Amino acid sequence: MNTIILGAGISGLTTAIFLKLNGFSVSVYERSKSINTLGAGVVCWPNAMFVLKKLGLHKKIEKLGSVLTAMHRYNNKNELLGVIDINTINLQMNEPSVAILRKDLINILYEKASSLNIQFHFNYNVKSINDDTDLMLANVLFENGQSKTADLILGCDGRMNSQARKYVNSENTAVYSGFSNWIGIANLDENIDATTVQDFWGVGKRFGIVPISKNQCYWAAGLVEKNIKKQTSNSQSVNQKQTLFEMLLSFPDIVQTVINHSDENSIKKIFVYDHNPIDIWFKRNVLLMGDSAHAALPTSGQGACQALEDAWVLSELIINKTSKQNLSDIFQSFTEKRLKKTTGIIQSGRYLAQSIFNDDPVYCKQRNEQAKQTDYNKLAIGMANAWQLN
Numbered sequence: 001m002n003t004i005i006l007g008a009g010i011s012g013l014t015t016a017i018f019l020k021l022n023g024f025s026v027s028v029y030e031r032s033k034s035i036n037t038l039g040a041g042v043v044c045w046p047n048a049m050f051v052l053k054k055l056g057l058h059k060k061i062e063k064l065g066s067v068l069t070a071m072h073r074y075n076n077k078n079e080l081l082g083v084i085d086i087n088t089i090n091l092q093m094n095e096p097s098v099a100i101l102r103k104d105l106i107n108i109l110y111e112k113a114s115s116l117n118i119q120f121h122f123n124y125n126v127k128s129i130n131d132d133t134d135l136m137l138a139n140v141l142f143e144n145g146q147s148k149t150a151d152l153i154l155g156c157d158g159r160m161n162s163q164a165r166k167y168v169n170s171e172n173t174a175v176y177s178g179f180s181n182w183i184g185i186a187n188l189d190e191n192i193d194a195t196t197v198q199d200f201w202g203v204g205k206r207f208g209i210v211p212i213s214k215n216q217c218y219w220a221a222g223l224v225e226k227n228i229k230k231q232t233s234n235s236q237s238v239n240q241k242q243t244l245f246e247m248l249l250s251f252p253d254i255v256q257t258v259i260n261h262s263d264e265n266s267i268k269k270i271f272v273y274d275h276n277p278i279d280i281w282f283k284r285n286v287l288l289m290g291d292s293a294h295a296a297l298p299t300s301g302q303g304a305c306q307a308l309e310d311a312w313v314l315s316e317l318i319i320n321k322t323s324k325q326n327l328s329d330i331f332q333s334f335t336e337k338r339l340k341k342t343t344g345i346i347q348s349g350r351y352l353a354q355s356i357f358n359d360d361p362v363y364c365k366q367r368n369e370q371a372k373q374t375d376y377n378k379l380a381i382g383m384a385n386a387w388q389l390n
């Protein structure tokens with residue numbers, strides 16, 4: 001089947017590989033001028049590692065990343081609030097959890113796709129998608145004036161301005177979360193525990209440190225920001241570290257050390273959005289996948305993992321397609337298989353964000369006391385059950 005994939009991010013690349021391996025002719029259209037490796041890192045939880053294993057990429061991921069076994073949660077005075085035993089999640093789900101830099105994950109997927117001779121077209125920014133004169137098809141119009149159609153069009157064009165989502169669902173407005181995230185990558189002089197995530201909760205602020213190796217980590221500093229301030233090109237680059245030091249003055253020394261050892265160019269500030277869940281994911285021959293279908297907040301920890309799952313689920317449906325099923329049946333089954341889980345993940349991301357990014361000191365004190373009373377074994381098993389592939 002002739003397939004066009006819009007967007008060469010995590011869902012686009014992974015889906016392209018699965019479909020090509022199953023004999024499809026695949027072309028990927030990406031707005032950037034080359035593969036987009038921007039971003040700090042992601043945790044490939046066991047559900048993501050399961051999908052990557054299906055592509056034979058798990059060893060490469062483990063080699064460049066770090067297998068995680070625990071997450072330590074602290075308040076901003078370095079007092080331990082609790083420990084999530086990631087090993088319990090790994091054992092429940094039969095795969096490891098691996099932290100990796102986003103650029104490494106994307107490059108591994110891109111190398112695999114290139115080795116399969118998948119066609120990439122960069123500088124192809126989707127302007128709109130419209131009904132074709134053929135009643136079954138849609139037509140993709142690019143900014144460069146070209147237009148394309150295919151048997152199958154997969155909208156993997158992300159969360160912020162997905163033209164595929166606009167075509168399928170008439171709207172694509174992302175919902176602002178009320179917080180911003182600074183992200184970065186640090187190369188440290190001293191050794192850190194390469195298996196343990198450190199998560200510091202303050203009042204309206206959070207700092208998370210995810211190890212990639214004994215002396216490298218990526219990090220995210222979240223901050224309540226009720227109003228979005230327009231960024232100028234200078235505001236991204238001027239005194240970022242100083243701003244972070246001041247913002248996180250009350251946090252433990254490790255936070256200052258990590259910021260201090262970060263490459264300025266790796267530091268980015270992002271205003272964080274998700275989407276309200278929608279239950280229609282396809283129209284004609286266009287299917288939404290990844291963030292364009294179900295963007296969740298980073299507090300869900302599952303955005304990239306769900307994009308990977310989408311790719312695997314779609315390919316399984318296509319491989320096992322019966323002669324009676326047409327494209328709409330496959331799309332309908334895909335939506336039914338994925339909607340409930342991804343909606344739950346959007347909701348859990350919002351629930352955690354409301355608590356972590358609360359700027360009421362009284363609430364935060366109570367929240368931290370509750371965190372000390374949490375049954376972390378139950379929490380780890382609950383996470384494994386929610387993320388399990390089925």
Ligand SMILES: Cc1cc2nc3c(=O)[nH]c(=O)nc-3n(C[C@H](O)[C@H](O)[C@H](O)COP(=O)(O)OP(=O)(O)OC[C@H]3O[C@@H](n4cnc5c(N)ncnc54)[C@H](O)[C@@H]3O)c2cc1C
Pocket residue numbers: 006007008009010011012029030031032036041042043124125126127156157158159161162163181183270272289290291292296297298301302303304305306307
């Ligand atoms: C701050 C932050 C931190 C995150 N941390 C994590 C984490 O730790 N773990 C995790 O699992 N997930 C995390 N996520 C979520 C994760 O990055 C996304 O959920 C994941 O990348 C979704 O994959 P995707 O393929 O749908 O979209 P993307 O990977 O964003 O890819 C979309 C692609 O489409 C392209 N595109 C967009 N518009 C057009 C257009 N008009 N024409 C052509 N191409 C277009 C883009 O350039 C991009 O290459 C985080 C997200 C944010 C915002």
